[in-house]
Every structure is written in structure tokens, then in C-alpha cells.
Amino acid sequence: MHDIRAIRENPAAFDAALARRGLAPLSGELLSMDESRRAKILAAETAQAEQNRASKEVGAAKGRGDEAEFERLRALVAEKKAEVAALNAQAAEEDATLTARLAEIPNLPLDEVPFGKDEDDNVEIRRWGEPRALDFQPVEHFDIPGVKPGLDLAMAAKLSGSRFMVLKGAVARVHRALAQFMIDTHTTEHGLEECWTPVLVKDEAMYGTGNLPKFAEDSYQTTNGWWLIPTSEVTMTNFAAGEIMDGAQLPVRMTAHTHCFRSEAGSAGKDTTGILRQHQFEKVEMVTLCHPDEALAEHDRMTGCAQAILEKLELPYRTVVLCTGDMGFGSQKTHDIEVWLPGQNAYREISSCSTCGTFQARRMNGRFRPEGGGKPEFLATLNGSGLAVGRCLIAVLENGQQADGSVTLPAALHPWLGGKTRITPEGALV
Structure with a gap:
């Protein structure tokens, strides 16, 4: 606002x-x-x-x-x-x-945000890791022999239609392990407080983060008026709604693992095969509430938390600053992190970290009282993926694929898999 x-x-x-x-x-x-x-x-x-x-x-x-x-x-x-x-x-x-x-009016970009019309004008600011040199032709996640037994898209379509997934066996286990690995890393190494939040919220919560009124078609609403969250950014950011927080307690850094729901309005024909773009998915989200003067430093910190997950998983990535024409509605500045997918021979978005300044706080009347006293001021809010679990699963499977159809799993993930290290060509976790 x-x-x-x-x-x-x-x-x-x-x-x-x-x-x-x-x-x-x-x-x-x-x-x-x-x-x-x-x-x-x-x-x-x-x-x-x-x-x-x-x-x-x-x-x-x-x-x-x-x-x-x-x-x-x-x-x-x-x-x-x-x-x-x-x-x-x-x-x-x-x-x-x-x-x-x-x-209805989007947030104003910071002066340092590059000017541009679309994703072609985004500016790369970091690249980490080198894609593996392969002596075979890599395939996308849904065509890896060891993955096929654990990815039942036909069953998902039978149950719910397109853009849903059913995971089984080893693939389901790796998906769950990834979410736990992310949450544990953020809480034990990055200083984020773990939260568990509802996935059904009121109009006011969706309005506060800017999802309403302009983007109603992007989300699902129940017959009795609740909205299914597109991400736990909605719930955790709204912790500040109508509150006056103690400035001495800032910044507040949180993370949550939740199911997320998006209608994917306007995405017809995009990423229709596999599990890259789903109506229901899981994400580990990060949210920070802080003093406006600290927002840019917190933005870099949050981006670093997301990048650290990929580095631990040994997944090559690049980080870009979104140009003015590619930024989200509520953002002042956004970093997108794109992970390397050998099956697509391309970098694809796996995290988006944004600083919103006081834009969301004004909508929800979220304020803090300065440490020395004085009149309450609006908070700065930030949000970022840390990471999208399904997309991280794709990256782990594609980057770990072997010529025989098996998948070698990242060493950092082994403790969350009971010491298991790979998926066999037949789909067993061993």
C-alpha cells in the first residue's frame, strides 16, 4: 500500500x-x-x-x-x-x-533495480558450481528409470486432474527428507524460528500480503470463504497484522514448511509434463520482519540462506536481480535463484527472495515501536523460498542421474535418509 x-x-x-x-x-x-x-x-x-x-x-x-x-x-x-x-x-x-x-498499484522498485521489460533483462549477480560433465544424454526427472516407479502422474491425474503429483517409495522419501533437511538447516544454522501455520486464511490475510484484491484468480477459495495459501509468506507476514512490535526484538526471522496451492492462472501450456509447475506443492518459506533501515541487509542475508541449501546439496545455481518489468506486485527488489537442470539444459527458478519495504505492513497495519520510544513506525517485510521442495527434488534427481538409470543422492542428504545414498535403476532406495 x-x-x-x-x-x-x-x-x-x-x-x-x-x-x-x-x-x-x-x-x-x-x-x-x-x-x-x-x-x-x-x-x-x-x-x-x-x-x-x-x-x-x-x-x-x-x-x-x-x-x-x-x-x-x-x-x-x-x-x-x-x-x-x-x-x-x-x-x-x-x-x-x-x-x-x-x-491496486504495485510497489515501487528501488533505484538500484535494473530497468527492463521482462526476464530477458534480469541481471546475473552470482553463479556457483559447475554443471557435471556427462558422458551420456541426460533426461528430465520423469524419464529417469530409477524415478519412474516413484512418480505416478497417471494416478495423480485420475485423482485430481492435471498439475498434481503422486510420489511413492524412494522418491517420496527423498522429497520428505529434503523438506526436513531445509527446515533443520535454517533453524540450526541460519537462526530462523520454525513455525507451523494454517493453510486456510481469511480475506484480510491475503489482502495484507497483496494477493487480494488484484490476484484473486491465482488462488483457490473454499465455499465458506477461506483462501488456500499460495505460500506461508501469507501467514507468517500476517503475524504482524494490527500489532505494534517491540523494536528491540527486531529482526524477527521465521521459516515454515507447508503445503501451498496455486491455480497457475495464465500458465496454460507451460511445463505441463512432470512436476515443475503444480497446483499443490510444498515449500519451505522464509519471512523476516525488521526495521526498514535493515531491509536490504536482511535481503542479502535471506538470499544467502537459500543459496546455502543448494550449495550443501551440491546443486549448481545462478542468482539474478529481477528487472523492473519482471518483479512481483509487492516487491521493491527481488533476487531469483535458478538451479541447473541438466534434463532441460537450463537454469530454472527454485527460489525468489524479495524485500517489500513497508508496502505490506501498511496494508496490514503492522508496526514497531522504536527502541528509544516514540511514535510507532511501519515494519519492513521480506519473504523468500528456502526452497521449493518439489523443484529441489527435480534438481537432485536430474543432477544425480547416472548412465545406468540410477540416481546418486547428495551427501548432505544422507543423514535424513537413514544413511541411504542412491536410488537404483529399479527405483529402490539403498
Whole structure:
């Protein structure tokens, strides 16, 4: 959510930032709405003062027996009372209209974010690891012989339709181990507090993180009004909703492993084979609540936590800064981490870490009180994948595939697999 006062103070800067996102100027429209709203408020205050004055004079007129003046003043009080109510109602309606309009406008990119139109303009800032030199033609995860017995997409389609998965045996075990490995690493090595949260939330929670109202079609809603979370960013960020946190306790760094649900609206024809793009999937999410001045340092820290998981799993990756045209709605700056998938001969996104500044906190009224006291201020919020479990499974299987159809599993994962080290060509975990 944008601060109308900031737009009022520097409309040119607001429009210039929108232009970097490829959007037309909006300050004129917004300030016109704001001016009309404020005029109604001022008129209501003026009418209220006139009502109060007349109310005081009514008793005096009655006391001196001036019946005509008494009746005139009493009528004036009634008139001003009705006028105040009408003006306040108009101001409230215009305020709601302005708030709704502001809620539709994406966050402003930081000046350091590269300008661009789409993913082709993203800027690589880090590359780690070298893809294995293979003496055979690698295949995608769903074609690896050792994986096929544990990946039953036909059963998933029978049960639920397209973009769902059924995992069995060794593949299911590796998937579960990956999630536990990620959570344990984040909590024991990265200082994140583990959380367990609902996957069903109210409208207010989805609104607070920017998923509503503009992106309703991207999520699923139950018949009684709950929303299925697209990620636990929604739940953990909303821990701050309506709260005033103690500034001395910041930053708050959290992680959660949850099921996630996305309609994948607009993705028809993309990644239809395998398990890369699903309606239901699991993710280990990271969320940070901090002082706005610390947000950029926390962003780099969060990105490092996600990168560390891939490095422990010996999975080559690259990190890019998203350009202004490829950023998400609520982000000020985003790092995407893309893991190497030999079956596709390409790097594919496995984590997206974003700093949102105070954008989400304003929507949910999440604040903190500075350590030295003083007026509460809006928090900065950050979120990132640490990591998407299904996509990490794909990366582990494809990077570990062998010429005989078996899969060698990363050494870092062995303790979470009871010492098992590979999947045989027949699909057994040994």
C-alpha cells in the first residue's frame, strides 16, 4: 500500500518510479481523489463548528425569551447536523475509493533495480558450481528409470486432474527428507524460528500480503470463504497484522514448511509434463520482519540462506536481480535463484527472495515501536523460498542421474535418509 502523503509531497518521483515498472503516471488521479476527500473532511469540520456554535446560542436565546431566535437556531443546529453526517459519509466513501485504488498499484522498485521489460533483462549477480560433465544424454526427472516407479502422474491425474503429483517409495522419501533437511538447516544454522501455520486464511490475510484484491484468480477459495495459501509468506507476514512490535526484538526471522496451492492462472501450456509447475506443492518459506533501515541487509542475508541449501546439496545455481518489468506486485527488489537442470539444459527458478519495504505492513497495519520510544513506525517485510521442495527434488534427481538409470543422492542428504545414498535403476532406495 502506498502512502498518499508521500505521493502528495513528491508526485513526480512517484510517477517516475511507476514509469520504471512500465506504468502510466497516476499521481494526478490519486491527488485529485485525495483533494476531494480532504475538502469533504474540511467542510464537515467547518459545519461541525457551526453546529457547535449554534448549539451554545440556543440555550441563551431560550433564556432571554427570544422565541424566534430560538427556533431559528434550533433549525440551524438540525441543518448543520444533517450536513455534517452527509459530508462525513461522502468523505468516508471517497476515502474507501482512494484506498481501493492505492491497493491496486504495485510497489515501487528501488533505484538500484535494473530497468527492463521482462526476464530477458534480469541481471546475473552470482553463479556457483559447475554443471557435471556427462558422458551420456541426460533426461528430465520423469524419464529417469530409477524415478519412474516413484512418480505416478497417471494416478495423480485420475485423482485430481492435471498439475498434481503422486510420489511413492524412494522418491517420496527423498522429497520428505529434503523438506526436513531445509527446515533443520535454517533453524540450526541460519537462526530462523520454525513455525507451523494454517493453510486456510481469511480475506484480510491475503489482502495484507497483496494477493487480494488484484490476484484473486491465482488462488483457490473454499465455499465458506477461506483462501488456500499460495505460500506461508501469507501467514507468517500476517503475524504482524494490527500489532505494534517491540523494536528491540527486531529482526524477527521465521521459516515454515507447508503445503501451498496455486491455480497457475495464465500458465496454460507451460511445463505441463512432470512436476515443475503444480497446483499443490510444498515449500519451505522464509519471512523476516525488521526495521526498514535493515531491509536490504536482511535481503542479502535471506538470499544467502537459500543459496546455502543448494550449495550443501551440491546443486549448481545462478542468482539474478529481477528487472523492473519482471518483479512481483509487492516487491521493491527481488533476487531469483535458478538451479541447473541438466534434463532441460537450463537454469530454472527454485527460489525468489524479495524485500517489500513497508508496502505490506501498511496494508496490514503492522508496526514497531522504536527502541528509544516514540511514535510507532511501519515494519519492513521480506519473504523468500528456502526452497521449493518439489523443484529441489527435480534438481537432485536430474543432477544425480547416472548412465545406468540410477540416481546418486547428495551427501548432505544422507543423514535424513537413514544413511541411504542412491536410488537404483529399479527405483529402490539403498
